[in-house]
Amino acid sequence: MAKLFKNMFATSESTALTLGEELAQKGVSRRQILKFSSYVAALMALPASYSTAIAESLSKARRQSVIWLSFQECTGCTESITRSFSPSLEDLIFDFISLDYSEALMNVSGSAAEAARKQAMEENKGKYIVVVEGSIPLDKDGIYSVSGGHTNLDVLKEVAKDAMAIISMGTCASFGGIPAAHPNPTGAVGVHEIIKDKPIINVPGCPPIPEVMTGTIAFLLSLGKIPELDHLGRPKAFYGDNIHDRCYRRPFYERGEFANSFDDEGARKGYCLFNLGCKGPVTYNACATIKWNGGVSFPIQSGHGCLGCSEPGFWDKGSFYSPLSTPTSGLGKAAMGAAAVGTAGAVVASLVQRKRRENILKAAAVPKPTETKLGADDE
Amino acid sequence: MTKAPSSCHENDVPLTGLSIALLPEIIAHLQDLAEKLKKGPVFAQEIISLRGLPMTREDIEDLDKHLGHGEVNAKVEVAGNSDVWETSYSGVWRVRHFGTDDRILVDDIVIAVIPEILMAHKDDISASVLRMNDTILNLQQDGIASNQTKSLD
Amino acid sequence: MSDLLDFARGPALQVSVMIFIFGVLYRLISLFLTPKNFIASPARENVKGAFGAGVGEIVRRMIPDKEYMRKEMFAFLNGWAFHIGLAITVFGLAGHIMFFKKILGFGWWNLPSNFVMLAGVITLFSLIASLAHRLTDPVLRKLSTLDDYLSGGLTVLPVATGLLATMHLGLRYETLIAIHILSVCIFLIYFPFGKLMHAFLVFVTRAKTGVEMARKGVKL
Known part of the structure; x- marks a missing residue:
């Protein structure tokens, strides 16, 4: 963690250097950047020959100013990304960005923290990236979530105004998430319902896969453009396939071999979890391929159906355990x-x-x- | 991302035939490279990313069997290990990057005189000049210093 | 998960299942509560028991009369293929069984999905064949009403969309399954009010005809 802080809150004088020079000072060789670039290219399913170009443009770039805003959330997304690495390739991302504001991670607090945000916004006008974690309450003028006397709504509008792009990190920022669950007492919404004039990348998931977060940020940094997005604003490279199509248990579905309870013969044999309410067929995410915890496993591999956490409204779609082919509610009565x-x-x-x-x-x-x-x- | 690259059917992993299907693509790139080099020394590399293909573990093992092992074996120690080896076909390389936890992050076939990851970058070389210069200066100063101490004796 | 799927799994299914249950019960119960017929003519002598006559007619109508065997061969084979195929498709697929389990409270063993898919394909083709037959046969065409085409068409839709959904063809899965569920909703809504109701009444009406025929006329 110590290394993370050192990297993330890099001193501002170093922003004058290019990343290549800065990293060279730290003993990060070009080979390391090249390795990172080929990793990003592989992750984003880019042509492998892009890796050289990515490495070049990364080395020539300046440190990217990032402002990380925390709204109505559980900080699980931050947990996910900061715990993603054994100190390895992925944490290089923290050498490429200058995390100028993050309530969860920064040392300073109070007015000093707010001053850091204002300073970063001023110095990088039109060039900084905003990462939003959590949904924004709209009811009663947003009074349900306030920090430093400002509502989340006001802060978001203020910070988004001069941003280059916004990344909605997690399902809450993307689609409202758990705070927006019925009856949505605070009137919570996702970022895209408030900010209409900036490019927004949705990186949903509860939390998102760390590699998906780093991959998206790295793409934005190195190629300087928004990756190709699907109709819900999610990067296609990660959210292009549904879990069901990429699931290693798919052959059991085809053969009609299902687990009907969590401890029956079918469950022990690793059969398809459709009957136990798996939402894999209607969920688009990279869990079945990239997997979790450094590729160790993912929910279905661990014996539990997919909840569909990267889809809008997943919390209000009836029981997690009712199969997709059944009515959502109230049919008996x-x-x-x-x-x-x-x-x-x-x-x-x-x-x-x-x-x-x-x-x-x-x-x-x-x-x-x-x-x-x-x-x-x-x- | 288990050690089996890009396989999502871990339970039954037959050969899909992709390993054989890749060979014509490799030779096409190799031929291009040979043509380019006839005109003089150039740097060119083509990369085929195996992780981007729906290949099973068996497919990749099968491919490596066909390509064989050549004369060069290299280990790059940077943010985890990387294995680089030339296949039995000169100019066809295998580059495999591992994370620090030994899982495969990148699994490439590189068609080049030498894969870029093995080459020293010009910026790194410039940095080295400065660093070595510093070392020499330090050594000289040390030398002067020790001489001075000697003379005081 | 699209909003369409939410609508299909939620209000659409709820309303259509309600209409289906209401309609079926209303029609069945009012039919059985209809007052007895006033029959002035005396019954034929030595009439068999009503039960025997009814069951006899049901069995007899399962295969065509010898005299019409050749003419009716297509309708006979196609009809059986279609109905068996449909029964396998509707009651054999795991996803469908989960649906029934939710409504009825109990389920049963499912068949392999690939086998059900094959049954579905057979069902689809024989349904289309029967519609084609209806359109090309001049007599059948004259006899057919809008009800016949609606009943046939509304059965084709769920089968076709269900097959597309299981094969993941054309659209995204959530859209396909939403369309499939919605087509079932339309089917359910129309069911009690048209000829689809024969699913419940086929044996009742055949038995009734058998009983009537048994008492009519003179013994040969």
Whole structure:
């Protein structure tokens, strides 16, 4: 952690140097940058030949100023990214950025912290990247989340104004997340519902995969442009495939071999978790390929279905354990109600019909029909 | 990212045939390189990233069997290890970057005179000039200093 | 997860299942509560028991009459293929069983998904064949009403969209499965009010016809 702080809150005089020069001073060789670049290229599914270009432009770049804003959140995203590394390649990302403001990680507090933010905004006007973690409450003018006397809403608007781009880190910043769960008491929303005039990259997940966070930041730094995004504003390189398509348990799904409880024979044999409510088929993320904790495993590999945490509204889609092919809620009562109404309606209608028929027969003075011998004549 | 690069079907991993299918692409790049070099020494490298292909562990092992091992074996120690070796076909290299936790981060085939990762970069060379200069100066000063102490004796 | 899927799994399914249950119960119960027929004519002599006559008719109608065997061969084979295929598809797929389990409270063993998919393909083709037959056969065409085409068409949709969803063809999976569920919703809403109701009534009406036929006319 000590190294992290040293790297992240680098002194500002070094911003005059290019990254290449600065890193050379620290004994980070070009080979290391090249290795990092080929890693990023592989991660983002870029043509491998890009790695040289990425390395070149990274070395020539200045340290990128990053302002990390924490709103209605649990800090799980920060936890995820800061614990991503054994000190290795991924933490090089912290040599490339100058994290000028982060409530969770910075040493200073109070007005000194706010001053650091203002200074960074002033010095890097139009060039800094804003990372937002957490959703923003809108109800009652955003009074539900306030820091230093300013609502999250005000801070976001102020910081976003001169930003180059915004990264919505995690599902809360991307889509509202847990704070926006029904009945959404604070009126929480994601960043893109407030900021309309800046490029926004959504990196959802609860939390996002560390490699996805570093990969996205590295892409932005090294190529200076927004990666290709899907219809929900997520980088296609990471959110292009659904979990189900990339899942190693997929063959069991095809064969119709399912676990029906968490401790049955099927579960022990590692069968498909569809029946236990796995949301893999409708969830787009890189868990099945990049996996977690340095590629050790991911939820399905550990025997639990996917919750769909990188999709909007995953918290309000009925039970995590109800299969995708089932109705989300309330069908039992509705079915009983419909059955009751249908039965009652039919009985009433039949009684009315019988009455009418009797009246007609009476009026026609036809003697009441004698029962025929065939009892089964009635339907 | 287990040690099996880019395999998502860990339970049954048959050969997909991709290893054989890659060979024509490799030879095409190799031929290009040979043509370029006839005109004079140039730096050119083509990279095929195996992690970007849906290859199973068996596929990659099979490919390496076909490519064989050549004369050069190198280890780069930078942010974890990197293995670089020339295959039995001159100009066709294998570059494999590991993280510090020994998982494979990058698994490439590089077609070049020498892979870029082995070359010293000009900026690093410039830095070295300064550093070596410092060392020499320090040594000289040390020398002077020790001489002075001697003379005081 | 698209909003369309939320709508399909939520309100759409809820409303359509309610309409389905209401409609089916209303029609069945009011049918069985209909007062007995006034039959003036006396029954034929030595009439079999009503039960025997009913069951006999049900069995007899499962295969075409010898005289019409050749003419009815297509409808016979195609009809059986389609109905068996549909039953396998609807009641054999794990995802479907989970649906029934949620409503009924119990489930059953599922069949391999690939096998169900094959049954689905057969069902789809035989459904299309039956619609084509209906359109090309001049007599059948005259007999057909909008109800027939609607019943057929509304059965094709869920089968076709379900196959696309399992094969992941065309659109994203969540869109495909949403469309599939919505097509089932339309099917469920129409079901009680058209000829699809034969699923519940087929044996009832055949038995009734058998009983009627048994008492009519004179013994040969």
